[in-house]
Structures are given as C-alpha cells and as structure tokens.
Amino acid sequence: MKTTFDKSTNSETVIKTKMKSITKTQKRMRKILSYAAFVGPALLFFIIIQIIPFFMGVYYSFTSWNGVSSAVEWVGFDNYKQIFTNDERYYDSFIFTTKFMFAAVVISNIIGFSFALILDAALKTKNVLRTVFFLPNVIGGLLLGFIWQFIFVRGFAAVGEITNIGFFQLPWLGDATTAFWGIVIVFAWQISGYMMVIYIAALQGIDTSLIEAAKIDGANLYQMLTKIIVPLILPAFTICFFLTISMAFKIFDLNLSLTGGGPFNSTQSVAINIYQEAFTLNNYGVGSTKAIIFFVIVAVFTTVQVMLTKKKEVEA
Amino acid sequence: MRGKYTKKTFALEIFAILLALVFLVPFYFVIVNSLKSFPEILVDAAALPSKLLFSNYREVWDILNFPRVFVNSIVITVFSNIGIVIISSMAAWKMVRSPGNFSKILFVFFVSAMVIPFQTVMIPLVKLGGLLGIMNSIPGIIVMYFGFGVPLSLFLYHGFVKSVPIEIEEAAKIDGCSQFRVFWKIVFPLLKPITVTVIILNTLWIWNDYLLPLLVLQDASLRTIPLATSSFFAQYTKQWDMGLAALVMGITPIIIFFLFLQKHIIKGIASGSIK
Incomplete structure (x- = not known):
C-alpha cells in the first residue's frame, strides 16, 4: 500500500513537473514567436535589401564580373591593385570629394550657425525667416542642381551686366575652380537652413541667466561666443559636423545635375565615379571594389569624427 | 541674446x-x-x-506626362512610409520591451548599417532585385525603401519607446489583451509624435530620391518626378524656357507640403537629427 501510494505521488509530481516544463517551453516558444512576429518583418527587409547586397558587393569586389554574363571570374586582389596603382580618375575623384567636403562643411556650418544666432534674437519676423532659410532643404538635390545651373549661367551673367561686379562675371561652371565653388555654394544654400534649425534648438536650451551674467561682467560678443555659447552647445556641433560630412562626402544628385562632373571630370565626386564605372562602363567587378573602398573610408571618417568631438565634449 | x-x-x-x-x-x-x-x-x-x-507649362505638362509621374511619386512615397512605420515601430517596441543581449546586439546591427553608403549596395542590389523579380516595378521599389528606411526609423522609435511608461501596457495585458492589440490600440497612438517625425524625414528623402528610382524603374510610365525631370533635361538641353517650367512644376508639390506642415517639419527635422 505504502509503496503504491508513494508511487502514485511520485508519478503525480513527475507529471506535474512535466506539465510545468511543458508550459514553460510553451511560454518560451510563445515569447520567441511573438518576438519574431514583431521584429521579423523589419529584420527581413533590412537583411534582404541592405545586408545581403553588402556582402555580395564584398564578394564581387574580388571578381571581374561585367554585370551581364553569368560567369563571375575570381581575380583576387587584382581590382584593388589596379585601383590603387592605375586609376587616376578615381584618385582625382577622391581628391575633389575631400576638398569639397572640407569647404562645404566649414561654409555651411558657419552660415547655419550665424543664421541661428541672428534668429535667436527677439526678431518679429523670426518664424517667416526661419521658413525662408529652411526652404531650399526640402527640394531634392537633382532639381536644385538644374535650378542653379540656370542661375549660374544666365542669372549671374544678367546680374553681372547690371552691377558690373566681377564675381558675377566669372565663367561660372565653365572652369574647374568656378565649378568647384559652384557646387559648394549650392550645397551651402541647401544645407545651411538645416544646420540652422539644429543650432537654434541647441541655443534655446542655454540658460539665459548665464548670458545675462556674462553681459553684466562686461563680456563682449566674441568672448560670449567662445567662452559660453559654443562650449555649451558642442553636442549640436557634433551632430551638424557629422551630418554635413556624410552628406558632402556622398554627394551625387546635386553634382550630377549641376556640373555632370565636368568640365573635364574636374568635379567628379566618388559617388559619380562609382556609378559610371558600374553602370556606364559595365565594370561591375571594379565598380564593387570602388564601392567597398568608399564604404571603408566613409566608415572610418564618421567614427573618427564622432570619437573626436565626443572627447572634446567631455573635456568641456 | x-x-x-x-x-x-x-x-x-x-x-x-x-x-x-x-x-x-x-x-x-x-x-x-x-x-x-x-x-x-x-x-x-x-x-x-x-x-x-503660360505655353511653356502647357507643353511641359504633356512632355513630362506630369499627372502620371506625380501619381507615381505619391504612390511610392505613401506606401513606403506606411510600410516603414509599421515594421519599424513594431520592431522597436518589441526590442525595448524585451531587454537582453539579443535585443542589444540586434539594435547595434540595425544602427551600424547607417554608415553604409547607398553606392556600396547599389550594384549587387540591381542583381539581387533581378533575381527576386522586383525590378522595374513600383511595388518592387517600395519594398526596397522598406529595407533602406528601417535603420533610421527604428532608431528613432527605439529612443522614443523608452520614454513611454510600461504600466498601461501591463494593465492591458492582465486584462487579457493580445500583444498585437496592446501594441496597436495602446502603444502606437502614444508614439504619434515620433511617427510624425519619421514620416516627415522619410517623405523628404523618398520624394526627392533620384538614384534608386534611376536604377530600378526603367519604364517611362513608372517614372517619378526627379527621374522625369532628369530625362527631360537630357533630351532638351539648354532649352531653358521649357526647362524652368519643368523645374517649377517639379518643386511645387514638395514646397506646398512644406509650407502646410512647416512647423511639424522643422520640429521633426530638429528632433530627428538631435537623437
């Protein structure tokens, strides 16, 4: 009797623990399923559209694929060697893009920050002005490029005739220098308002009593800027530099419609160079190699930049 | 000041x-x-x-086939937005609400992809798109925008969900609401401010995007506004009378959109880039 009783309790507990573990695994399964249902779609699209092509690109960068034939021949590091030793145009496009990036980042941030300082004053037309300065930013780079092609070629010439100012009488977009600054001007015109909005948001976060105190202590505008305002809104500078660097370095649409990379390929950005290598010359293999090198540089640039400014923020 | x-x-x-x-x-x-x-x-x-x-406008209206390209741009922008909002808000909420290493790693995986320039994936994407049969089609390009839109949108939602109190969700769960109901009936309405930001950022990007449509949409009948404008300029070089009319028509819709929603747009852009 006793043994049977024991047995029955034993089997009962076994069943109980079994049931418990079943509900436990069921619960776990349900958790996993619901996680998959919520996160799965985003992950799936993201992997198919970005991650798989990325790794395919790494693979193709070691091949001589021409995009049409099904035969994809492995060539090892040949593409990389060729690009690093024997591709002047790619090299030139990097030089152009880097120079452009420096000019564009400095100018659009100076303009954007100045606009923000002006609009931070108690102006009556503040909102309208903010709208106007931001307006170019909603228009896409491609259309802006075409618009400014007209402004440089016809508009500047007309203004030059009326005012006789030398600046407007230059052969705009006609030579390497004016084409370079032409792109910088349009980029700054498009982006400054965007930067301004970020700087305004940061300026509004500054405690006004600090400014008042500095004024009472007799600080001039320059001292207030360098000792109080700029250090306090350093995070905004990080964001703005990060944004302008990555936008300038990847410039494509605006460059394509404004100068088309000309005259004589003097303003060909890296993005245009990659596009042409792949889709105009049909060298998908070499194009992929260029795209991977481009990726590495963009990644290094942005990480270093964020690390540097973050460090400064801590020090300040 | x-x-x-x-x-x-x-x-x-x-x-x-x-x-x-x-x-x-x-x-x-x-x-x-x-x-x-x-x-x-x-x-x-x-x-x-x-x-x-006004004859410039009349002529260009027909050459561009403006009603057609306008509708194409609208359809692509609207449906891409709907998809991106649904999948990224769901994923971000679940990831925040299931803390742990897996969610953490997944988040880093999504966000670090923001460094990848479009040019790096575009060449294989054309090949892959061909294999999947999503080239030269509007649904196809919308699906691609889902993939490209997820990282930033998920990042923005992720940051916002953290500030949403969990108590209401838990009460609803005890009342026996399913996960989907909890999300759509209770959480999603609370995410509205960030949803507005996500939609604004994605609209400005997708509406103005040129390179992806250029690679994916070959048929003239599928063209978006930037595509139609660029092929117009390729054909009628330096014919500024018509060219400028085309440009005015091209920028008008997005400027109207901006002027109507400017407060939201400027606020959304600022908060979207600060996060």
Whole structure:
C-alpha cells in the first residue's frame, strides 16, 4: 500500500513537473514567436535589401564580373591593385570629394550657425525667416542642381551686366575652380537652413541667466561666443559636423545635375565615379571594389569624427 | 541674446530680411523666366516678363506626362512610409520591451548599417532585385525603401519607446489583451509624435530620391518626378524656357507640403537629427 501510494505521488509530481516544463517551453516558444512576429518583418527587409547586397558587393569586389554574363571570374586582389596603382580618375575623384567636403562643411556650418544666432534674437519676423532659410532643404538635390545651373549661367551673367561686379562675371561652371565653388555654394544654400534649425534648438536650451551674467561682467560678443555659447552647445556641433560630412562626402544628385562632373571630370565626386564605372562602363567587378573602398573610408571618417568631438565634449 | 526689442534688434531684423531676400533670389529667377519665351530669356534673365507666357507649362505638362509621374511619386512615397512605420515601430517596441543581449546586439546591427553608403549596395542590389523579380516595378521599389528606411526609423522609435511608461501596457495585458492589440490600440497612438517625425524625414528623402528610382524603374510610365525631370533635361538641353517650367512644376508639390506642415517639419527635422 505504502509503496503504491508513494508511487502514485511520485508519478503525480513527475507529471506535474512535466506539465510545468511543458508550459514553460510553451511560454518560451510563445515569447520567441511573438518576438519574431514583431521584429521579423523589419529584420527581413533590412537583411534582404541592405545586408545581403553588402556582402555580395564584398564578394564581387574580388571578381571581374561585367554585370551581364553569368560567369563571375575570381581575380583576387587584382581590382584593388589596379585601383590603387592605375586609376587616376578615381584618385582625382577622391581628391575633389575631400576638398569639397572640407569647404562645404566649414561654409555651411558657419552660415547655419550665424543664421541661428541672428534668429535667436527677439526678431518679429523670426518664424517667416526661419521658413525662408529652411526652404531650399526640402527640394531634392537633382532639381536644385538644374535650378542653379540656370542661375549660374544666365542669372549671374544678367546680374553681372547690371552691377558690373566681377564675381558675377566669372565663367561660372565653365572652369574647374568656378565649378568647384559652384557646387559648394549650392550645397551651402541647401544645407545651411538645416544646420540652422539644429543650432537654434541647441541655443534655446542655454540658460539665459548665464548670458545675462556674462553681459553684466562686461563680456563682449566674441568672448560670449567662445567662452559660453559654443562650449555649451558642442553636442549640436557634433551632430551638424557629422551630418554635413556624410552628406558632402556622398554627394551625387546635386553634382550630377549641376556640373555632370565636368568640365573635364574636374568635379567628379566618388559617388559619380562609382556609378559610371558600374553602370556606364559595365565594370561591375571594379565598380564593387570602388564601392567597398568608399564604404571603408566613409566608415572610418564618421567614427573618427564622432570619437573626436565626443572627447572634446567631455573635456568641456 | 534674447531680450528687449532695441534699435540694435531692429537693425539686425532689417539685415536678416535682406539676407532672406538674397536667399530667395534663385526662386525669382526660375519663376520669372519660366513665363518668358526663349529669346526673351537670352536678352535679359533678370527682367520681369514683358507678358506672361503660360505655353511653356502647357507643353511641359504633356512632355513630362506630369499627372502620371506625380501619381507615381505619391504612390511610392505613401506606401513606403506606411510600410516603414509599421515594421519599424513594431520592431522597436518589441526590442525595448524585451531587454537582453539579443535585443542589444540586434539594435547595434540595425544602427551600424547607417554608415553604409547607398553606392556600396547599389550594384549587387540591381542583381539581387533581378533575381527576386522586383525590378522595374513600383511595388518592387517600395519594398526596397522598406529595407533602406528601417535603420533610421527604428532608431528613432527605439529612443522614443523608452520614454513611454510600461504600466498601461501591463494593465492591458492582465486584462487579457493580445500583444498585437496592446501594441496597436495602446502603444502606437502614444508614439504619434515620433511617427510624425519619421514620416516627415522619410517623405523628404523618398520624394526627392533620384538614384534608386534611376536604377530600378526603367519604364517611362513608372517614372517619378526627379527621374522625369532628369530625362527631360537630357533630351532638351539648354532649352531653358521649357526647362524652368519643368523645374517649377517639379518643386511645387514638395514646397506646398512644406509650407502646410512647416512647423511639424522643422520640429521633426530638429528632433530627428538631435537623437
């Protein structure tokens, strides 16, 4: 009797623990399923559209694929060697893009920050002005490029005739220098308002009593800027530099419609160079190699930049 | 900086208004000259038109097939937005609400992809798109926008969900609501401010995007506004009378969108980039 009783309790507990573990695994399964249902779609699209092509690109960068034939021949590091030793145009496009990036980042941030300082004053037309300065930013780079092609070629010439100012009488977009600054001007015109909005948001976060105190202590505008305002809104500078660097370095649409990379390929950005290598010359293999090198540089640039400014923020 | 309205402020205001006018000069040139004949543009591009000429617009309207390309742009922008909002908000919420290493790693995986330039994936994407049969189709390009839109949108939702109190969700769960109901009935409405930001950022990007449509949409009937404009310029080089009319038509929809929603847009852009 006793043994049977024991047995029955034993089997009962076994069943109980079994049931418990079943509900436990069921619960776990349900958790996993619901996680998959919520996160799965985003992950799936993201992997198919970005991650798989990325790794395919790494693979193709070691091949001589021409995009049409099904035969994809492995060539090892040949593409990389060729690009690093024997591709002047790619090299030139990097030089152009880097120079452009420096000019564009400095100018659009100076303009954007100045606009923000002006609009931070108690102006009556503040909102309208903010709208106007931001307006170019909603228009896409491609259309802006075409618009400014007209402004440089016809508009500047007309203004030059009326005012006789030398600046407007230059052969705009006609030579390497004016084409370079032409792109910088349009980029700054498009982006400054965007930067301004970020700087305004940061300026509004500054405690006004600090400014008042500095004024009472007799600080001039320059001292207030360098000792109080700029250090306090350093995070905004990080964001703005990060944004302008990555936008300038990847410039494509605006460059394509404004100068088309000309005259004589003097303003060909890296993005245009990659596009042409792949889709105009049909060298998908070499194009992929260029795209991977481009990726590495963009990644290094942005990480270093964020690390540097973050460090400064801590020090300040 | 802020304070009383003094003489100095007034001078600053005048200066700022002049600056804004200079900023708007390109629009003056484009609009004024789009209403002139070609010879009149050549004579003096700065002058007002001697008489308003609307024939440029009529001609370009047909050449661009404007109603068609406008609808294409709208369809692509709207459906891409809907998809991106649904999948990224769901994923971000679940990831925040299931803390742990897996969610953490997944988040880093999504976000670090923001460093990858489009040019790095575009070449294989064309090949892969061909294999999947999503090239040269509007649903196809919408699906691609899902993939490209997820990282930033998920990042923004992720940051926002953290600030949403969990208590209401838990109460609903105890009442026996399913996960989907909890999300759509309770959480999603609370995410509205960030949803507005996500939609604004994605709309400006997708509406103005040129390179992806260029690679994916070959048929003339599938063209978006930027695509149609660029092929117009390739065909009618330097014919500024029609070209400028095309440009005015091309920028009008997005400018109207901006002027109507400018407060939200400027706020959304600021908060979207600060996070």
